Structures are given as structure tokens and as C-alpha cells.
Amino acid sequence: MELLIKNGAVYDPINGIEGDKKDISIKDGKIVDKVSSKASVIDAGGRLVMPGGVDAHSHIAGAKVNMGRVMRPEDTRAGIKPRTKITRPYTGYTVPNVYAMGYRYAQMGYTTVFEAAQAIMKARHTHEELEEIPIIDKGALTLFGSNWPTMDFVREKNLDKLAAYVAWGLLASRGFGIKCVNPGGGEMWGFGKNVTGLDDVVPNFEVTPREIILSLMKVNEMLGLPHSLHLHCNNLGKPGNYRTTLASMELANQVKPSKDRQVMHVTHITFNAMGGTNWGDMESKADEIANFLNNSENVTTDMGQLIFGSATTMTADGPAQYANAKLTRAKWGNGDVELEDASGVVPFFYARQSSVFSIMWAIGLELALLTKDPYKVLLTTDHPNGGPFVNYPEVIALLMSNKKRQEEIKTLHEAVHKRTKIPGIERELDFSDIVIMTRAGSSKILGLLDTKGHLGAGADADVAIYDLKPDQIDPSVEHAKIKSAFASAAYTIKGGEIVVKDGQITATPMGRTFWVNASVPDEHTEVMMKDIRLKFKNYYSINLANYMVQDAYITHPNVVRAGLIPVEVS
Amino acid sequence: MQTVNISPKTEIEISVEAENISPDKFAGKTEKEIQSIEVWMGNKRVSLGDLFSVRVEGSGAPADVKIVMEGDFSRVKRIGEGMTAGLIIIKGNADMHLGAKMNGGKITVAGNVDSWAGREMKGGEIIIEGNAGYYLGSGYRGETCGMRGGKITVMGSALDYVGEHMCGGEITVKGDAGILPGLSNNGGKIMIEGNTSRPGSEMTKGTIIINGIVEEMVPVFKSEGTEAVDGVTYRKYTGDVVLGGKGVMYVK
Numbered sequence: 001m002e003l004l005i006k007n008g009a010v011y012d013p014i015n016g017i018e019g020d021k022k023d024i025s026i027k028d029g030k031i032v033d034k035v036s037s038k039a040s041v042i043d044a045g046g047r048l049v050m051p052g053g054v055d056a057h058s059h060i061a062g063a064k065v066n067m068g069r070v071m072r073p074e075d076t077r078a079g080i081k082p083r084t085k086i087t088r089p090y091t092g093y094t095v096p097n098v099y100a101m102g103y104r105y106a107q108m109g110y111t112t113v114f115e116a117a118q119a120i121m122k123a124r125h126t127h128e129e130l131e132e133i134p135i136i137d138k139g140a141l142t143l144f145g146s147n148w149p150t151m152d153f154v155r156e157k158n159l160d161k162l163a164a165y166v167a168w169g170l171l172a173s174r175g176f177g178i179k180c181v182n183p184g185g186g187e188m189w190g191f192g193k194n195v196t197g198l199d200d201v202v203p204n205f206e207v208t209p210r211e212i213i214l215s216l217m218k219v220n221e222m223l224g225l226p227h228s229l230h231l232h233c234n235n236l237g238k239p240g241n242y243r244t245t246l247a248s249m250e251l252a253n254q255v256k257p258s259k260d261r262q263v264m265h266v267t268h269i270t271f272n273a274m275g276g277t278n279w280g281d282m283e284s285k286a287d288e289i290a291n292f293l294n295n296s297e298n299v300t301t302d303m304g305q306l307i308f309g310s311a312t313t314m315t316a317d318g319p320a321q322y323a324n325a326k327l328t329r330a331k332w333g334n335g336d337v338e339l340e341d342a343s344g345v346v347p348f349f350y351a352r353q354s355s356v357f358s359i360m361w362a363i364g365l366e367l368a369l370l371t372k373d374p375y376k377v378l379l380t381t382d383h384p385n386g387g388p389f390v391n392y393p394e395v396i397a398l399l400m401s402n403k404k405r406q407e408e409i410k411t412l413h414e415a416v417h418k419r420t421k422i423p424g425i426e427r428e429l430d431f432s433d434i435v436i437m438t439r440a441g442s443s444k445i446l447g448l449l450d451t452k453g454h455l456g457a458g459a460d461a462d463v464a465i466y467d468l469k470p471d472q473i474d475p476s477v478e479h480a481k482i483k484s485a486f487a488s489a490a491y492t493i494k495g496g497e498i499v500v501k502d503g504q505i506t507a508t509p510m511g512r513t514f515w516v517n518a519s520v521p522d523e524h525t526e527v528m529m530k531d532i533r534l535k536f537k538n539y540y541s542i543n544l545a546n547y548m549v550q551d552a553y554i555t556h557p558n559v560v561r562a563g564l565i566p567v568e569v570s
Numbered sequence: 571m572q573t574v575n576i577s578p579k580t581e582i583e584i585s586v587e588a589e590n591i592s593p594d595k596f597a598g599k600t601e602k603e604i605q606s607i608e609v610w611m612g613n614k615r616v617s618l619g620d621l622f623s624v625r626v627e628g629s630g631a632p633a634d635v636k637i638v639m640e641g642d643f644s645r646v647k648r649i650g651e652g653m654t655a656g657l658i659i660i661k662g663n664a665d666m667h668l669g670a671k672m673n674g675g676k677i678t679v680a681g682n683v684d685s686w687a688g689r690e691m692k693g694g695e696i697i698i699e700g701n702a703g704y705y706l707g708s709g710y711r712g713e714t715c716g717m718r719g720g721k722i723t724v725m726g727s728a729l730d731y732v733g734e735h736m737c738g739g740e741i742t743v744k745g746d747a748g749i750l751p752g753l754s755n756n757g758g759k760i761m762i763e764g765n766t767s768r769p770g771s772e773m774t775k776g777t778i779i780i781n782g783i784v785e786e787m788v789p790v791f792k793s794e795g796t797e798a799v800d801g802v803t804y805r806k807y808t809g810d811v812v813l814g815g816k817g818v819m820y821v822k
Contacts, residue, residue: 071712072712073710073711073712074709074710074711074712074713074714075712077710329774329813330714331714347714
């Protein structure tokens with residue numbers, strides 16, 4: 001099957017293309033240099049053409065997403081769309097059903113999305129949902145930060161065993177990378193407590209968050225995983241937590257990357273860049289985080305942009321969610337995953353009149369606008385924590401138009417003037433910056449740049465065409481047009497197939513699930529498994545034989561190989 | 571002024587989702603146009619004209635529309651959903667979700683209504699001359715805010731959970747109310763003339779006045795002595811203290 005996209009205004013920063021008139025040739029699901037005269041033709045007519053969107057941090061599948069659905073029947077009532085001949089029914093806004101997840105991402109021009117947290121023990125559930133999400137390619141990061149074996153091996157300072165455990169855990173969960181959420185805090189939460197900083201000692205394990213983060217980072221590079229450590233910092237959602245975030249980011253300087261990418265990805269900065277000492281004097285410290293990023297090559301971040309209105313916060317950070325539920329008197333769902341982590345789900349309503357939410361809204365935008373290199377800040381809403389992913393076009397419009405930001409600021413709490421810097425920031429991002437923050441950058445950060453995030457020959461034929469002519473629009477003024485165009489792609493092409501036309505789903509092929517198979521020496525695995533068997537015998541509620549996700553759960557796998565190489569520690 | 575008369579052609583056995591019966595949807599429309607409005611009956615799409623005989627006199631804006639419904643509508647749900655103005659007179663019974671999410675206008679029912687009447691309503695008035703079912707003026711499953719404004723009056727009795735999760739507005743039940751009226755209330759006023767049991771638990775704001783007998787009190791209220799409301803002396807309670815609530819309850 002051949003397809004030719006003619007006359008597009010192509011943005012492909014990886015290949016140095018910025019709005020040039022160019023044709024894109026597609027054959028058998030890949031971008032190629034040219035196609036035969038038999039190819040079917042799409043005339044882009046000068047409209048914006050870019051790679052399909054890649055989201056490196058979203059919560060689209062698994063136990064806590066489903067807990068959100070169970071807890072929020074009222075959310076299911078929003079966004080209902082009956083089935084058609086092509087699509088199955090849509091439900092929900094903050095916690096959509098599996099079908100709506102795939103359709104809505106595709107309708108925005110996104111073709112690849114990563115679930116940001118799965119516990120190994122709950123991975124089967126994650127994959128059961130991923131298998132039902134249509135169109136998009138996906139994968140899931142696996143939680144290791146508060147797992148008992150992780151903390152044991154960190155205390156023993158045995159990185160070989162830890163690497164063997166990570167490799168085995170990725171296999172068991174069919175996971176893509178290492179996620180570390182509030183390291184140590186998940187275990188402390190089992191005792192109704194939390195860690196308060198990098199050097200608190202986790203009882204019974206005698207390790208600190210600092211040691212856990214460093215060890216997982218080193219192991220990540222030992223194994224040469226495509227993605228880096230993906231860190232949700234300690235003290236999330238607490239005034240003054242920017243110091244913890246900066247101290248965590250400093251740790252990245254101690255490890256050298258095994259690949260051309262960061263060694264630490266710090267996620268949803270909106271919740272982790274708060275100054276002040278309490279909710280009354282809380283202020284934005286996004287400028288300090290941006291300043292760090294401008295002087296470091298080892299760390300990347302994503303925004304976790306707050307969107308006003310309804311959200312459902314869900315995270316493996318159990319203690320933070322307990323605090324949130326108490327603070328807002330909201331519904332609270334708590335999950336305990338035995339030896340592996342905790343989780344919490346709390347519905348939120350982000351009101352414009354609130355000083356705290358107005359400041360948090362500013363944090364995400366400040367981070368993106370004050371960080372010079374767009375490759376260091378991805379555009380996310382930490383769906384559905386900051387807000388549902390369908391609001392990405394709103395965030396794009398905010399980043400591209402100072403006028404829109406000033407209009408928004410007028411509707412917010414006055415604290416946004418005194419305790420953030422956003423009113424004085426005039427920078428407006430261009431289409432290349434947006435392509436980087438939503439495609440090229442996320443692919444680079446995930447380590448998928450060979451096939452995702454660009455339109456060079458050999459890349460996956462994932463392409464989005466938007467109803468915008470870059471040479472005829474001033475995004476700064478016409479921000480409403482920008483928002484509506486990015487909300488509804490003129491075409492989304494996934495693996496060479498047209499899946500969206502004029503914002504409507506036209507086909508629903510199944511995407512692939514990416515996971516990493518990392519090899520370690522057998523003797524390391526054997527030593528490690530002795531400990532694991534003991535854990536299952538003494539503590540787990542299930543048998544080791546029932547633990548591992550079978551291949552039957554991943555019917556469209558895309559296995560990425562990785563393996564042990566020597567680590568350079570400076 | 572536009573008057574629309576509606577009556578069932580035959581007995582309706584399969585429930586009808588009739589959110590399209592409202593002054594906003596009928597305003598300015600001819601008999602033919604109203605007859606062709608689609609509704610769901612079970613899993614089938616039908617037109618109003620298939621189920622009801624429809625007569626229209628005059629034409630007008632929603633505020634000038636009067637819908638007179640004669641007969642038994644006890645299998646017709648969601649009448650007047652989201653209406654903003656006008657009048658609906660039901661000379662019979664009505665099914666669930668009567669006047670749900672309504673914003674303005676008035677609905678009167680001569681008979682009984684099923685559960686969820688006035689669900690999440692924001693304004694306007696509902697008068698029920700018979701009895702009401704469960705969850706009168708409440709929020710639907712999972713909602714944190716039920717009725718937010720407007721007024722509901724029930725001449726007869728209501729079943730359990732009157733005004734659950736209510737955030738504003740006013741509900742009066744002339745007869746008895748089932749268990750747990752005002753559950754999880756966060757505003758508004760509930761007046762129960764008859765008897766009830768376990769009122770106001772989990773309330774954080776709002777007022778509940780009970781003239782009849784309270785069979786059982788949930789032990790989460792603080793006694794505040796007595797206070798006169800409109801010349802009647804009540805025992806006053808505040809709570810739910812477990813939640814640090816500031817709700818007020820008056821019991822005779």
C-alpha cells in the first residue's frame with residue numbers, strides 16, 4: 001500500500017525541516033523516499049503536516065485508571081457518544097472508557113501513548129486494557145521505586161542483582177521502562193507515614209530515597225534501556241517541594257547516560273515546583289527548575305499542565321492522595337499493592353478562583369516558557385491528574401499566544417500576579433517548538449527516535465495533518481483557530497493507514513504494545529530469583545507461577561532489546 | 571402563547587426517554603414538527619407522534635409554552651429535562667427523572683412521580699400533588715452536588731434519600747419522608763412536615779427542618795438548645811460533627 005502526501009507545510013525538526021513545502025511518501029507502514037505513480041494521494045494544500053503525536057506520560061490503562069472509573073460514575077455521563085458502524089461507544093471525560101482513549105488521541109493527531117505507571121502485580125490488568133485501546137501504539141512504564149526487592153538490593157549495594165530484578169520485572173510486566181514514584185514513600189504509606197526528603201530512612205529496609213533514585217538510575221544505564229529513569233519526586237503537592245525536586249535532579253549529574261538522551265526524566269513539574277511554606281504563601285518556583293534545566297544536559301521534564309475544571313488525580317503516591325482527599329473532602333480511593341507500591345485516586349475540581357490552582361496553572365506554563373530548549377520539557381497534562389488529555393490543544397494555544405495567556409490571567413485569582421512570573425513572560429512558542437514538545441522530544445526522551453517522532457525515511461508512517469496554513473496564520477492573535485485545529489486533525493495517518501479524516505474516525509486498526517526485553521547474565525538472575533522466591537513464599541498473596549504476564553496478553557507486541565553493559569559512574 | 575396537549579395513544583409499557591418533552595424543544599414548532607420529534611422507547615427510536623396524540627394551539631417562545639399532558643405517563647422518563655422556562659402540567663403520574671437538571675419554568679404533577687425527580691435541578695419549580703419516589707432533588711450516582719437551586723414541593727410523601735448531596739434550593743415534603751433525608755448535604759433547605767428517620771448524616775452545610783417525629787437520630791449532631799423558626803420552637807442541632815460540618819437541623 002502506497003500513499004503520497006503532497007504540498008504539505010512540513011514540520012520535522014529532527015530532520016531540520018521547518019515548514020518547508022514537501023511531499024511525504026509512505027509505503028507498507030513506513031516513510032520512504034519515494035513511491036510509485038500508483039500511490040493514492042492526499043493533497044495537503046499548504047496545510048500543517050507533522051509526525052503523529054507521542055505522549056510519554058499519561059494514565060490510560062490499569063488498576064488505578066479503572067479505580068477512577070469505578071469511583072466516578074458521574075464522569076462516565078460526560079462525553080457519551082453512541083457507537084457507529086466504525087467506532088464503539090465513547091464515555092467519560094477524565095476517565096474515559098478504553099475505546100474513547102484511543103479515538104480521542106487519534107482525533108487529536110496522536111499515534112503513540114505511554115501509560116506512566118503499572119505495578120508488576122497489576123500489569124495483567126494494564127495489558128488487558130491496552131489490548132482494547134484502538135489505533136494508537138502504546139506501552140507502560142513499570143513501578144520499581146518502593147518494591148521490597150528493589151530496596152533490599154539497594155541496601156545490599158548489589159547493582160547486579162538490582163539490574164537482574166529490573167530486567168525480570170520488565171519481562172514480568174511486559175513493561176517499557178523504570179518508573180519511580182515517591183521512592184520509599186509507597187512503603188512508608190503501609191504504616192500510615194511518608195518520607196519527607198531524600199535522606200529519610202525507610203524503616204525495615206534502611207535505605208533512603210536518594211539511594212533508591214541513584215541505584216535505579218545506574219541500573220537503567222547498565223541495562224541500556226531505551227528510556228531513562230522516570231521519576232515522580234518525593235513531597236509531591238507540598239508547598240516548598242521545589243527544593244526536593246532540585247535536589248533529586250542534582251543526582252542526575254552522578255550518572256553518565258548510556259545513550260544520546262537524559263538519565264532522568266522528572267515528571268509533572270506542575271505538582272513539584274511549589275515554593276512557600278504553606279498553602280497561604282505557596283508560590284511558583286518553576287523559574288528555579290527552568291534555570292536548572294538550562295544548565296543541565298542530563299535531565300528532562302514534562303509539564304503536567306493544570307486545566308481548570310474537572311480532573312481525577314491518580315498516582316502510585318498513596319500518602320499524597322490521602323492528604324489531598326483530607327484537604328478537599330473529596331472521594332478517596334486507596335490501593336495497596338502488597339510488596340510493590342501503593343496508590344490513590346481522588347477526584348478534583350480545579351477552580352479559577354483558587355489561589356493555589358491559579359499558581360499551579362502558571363507553573364506548567366512558566367516551565368515550558370522559561371526553559372530555552374523545548375527538548376527538555378514535554379507537553380503533558382499528566383492525564384487525568386492535571387486535566388484530561390483532550391485539553392492538549394488548549395495548552396498548545398496558551399504556549400503559542402501571550403494574548404491568550406493574558407486573557408486567561410484576567411479570570412484567575414490575583415495570586416497569579418504576585419506569586420508567579422507568568423504575567424511578565426512574553427515568549428511565544430512556534431510550530432517547531434510544539435512539534436518537539438509533543439513528538440520529536442517525547443520520542444527522543446523515550447528512546448524511540450529511530451521510528452517515532454520524525455518523518456525521515458524508515459520512520460513509522462504516523463503523520464498528522466492539521467487544518468492550518470502556517471504561512472497564513474498568526475498564532476499569537478488567532479489562538480482560537482490554533483486550538484480548534486489541533487483538537488480535530490484533518491488527517492491522522494497511523495502506520496500508513498488513514499484513521500482520522502476531518503476529525504472523524506475512519507478506521508480502527510490495533511496499535512502495537514512496546515516493551516523492553518533486557519538481557520542480564522543468567523547467574524545474576526539465579527541469585528536474584530532466590531530472594532524473589534522467598535518473597536513469594538513468605539509474603540505475596542499469589543504464586544510466582546501466576547505472576548508473569550503471558551504473551552497471550554500482548555497480541556501486537558513490539559519488543560525492544562536491551563542488555564547489560566558496563567556503567568560509568570563519575 | 572403556545573399550548574401543546576399531549577396524551578398517550580395507547581398504554582405505554584416499555585419505558586420512554588422523553589427528555590425532548592420540554593417547552594424549550596416545543597417552542598415555535600407546529601403540530602407536525604412536534605409529532606416528528608424523536609424519542610427512545612426501549613432500544614428503538616420512535617417519534618412523539620407514534621406514541622402520543624399531539625395538539626398545538628398558537629406559537630411562542632419557551633416562556634410562553636404550556637404543555638398539558640393528560641393520561642398515564644408512569645413509563646415516561648425525563649419529562650422537562652433541562653427546561654429553562656414555560657409550564658408543564660401533568661394530569662397523571664410521571665416516571666423517573668422528572669425535571670432533571672431544569673433551570674427555570676414550572677412543572678406540576680397531579681399524580682405520583684418515580685425516583686430522581688428534580689435531580690440536579692438549578693432553578694424553577696416542581697409541584698407534586700401525589701407522592702415522590704427515592705432521591706427527590708438528589709445528585710445521580712457519584713455526583714457531589716444534587717439540587718443546586720429552585721424549589722420542589724411534594725404534597726404527599728417521599729421515599730428515602732430526599733435531597734441527597736443537595737447544594738442549594740428548597741424542598742418541602744408535606745407528608746412523611748423515608749430514611750436519610752439530606753444525606754451528605756452541602757447547602758439548601760429541606761422541610762419535612764411529617765415523620766422521618768436518620769436525617770442529615772454527613773451534612774456539612776444547609777438546613778433541615780422536621781415537624782413530625784424523627785424515629786432515629788444519627789449520633790453525629792451537637793445539641794444547641796432550642797430556637798424559634800417562624801414562631802415555632804425547635805430543638806436545634808449542628809453537624810455532622812464527624813466531618814466538622816456546619817449544617818443546621820431543627821427538630822420539633
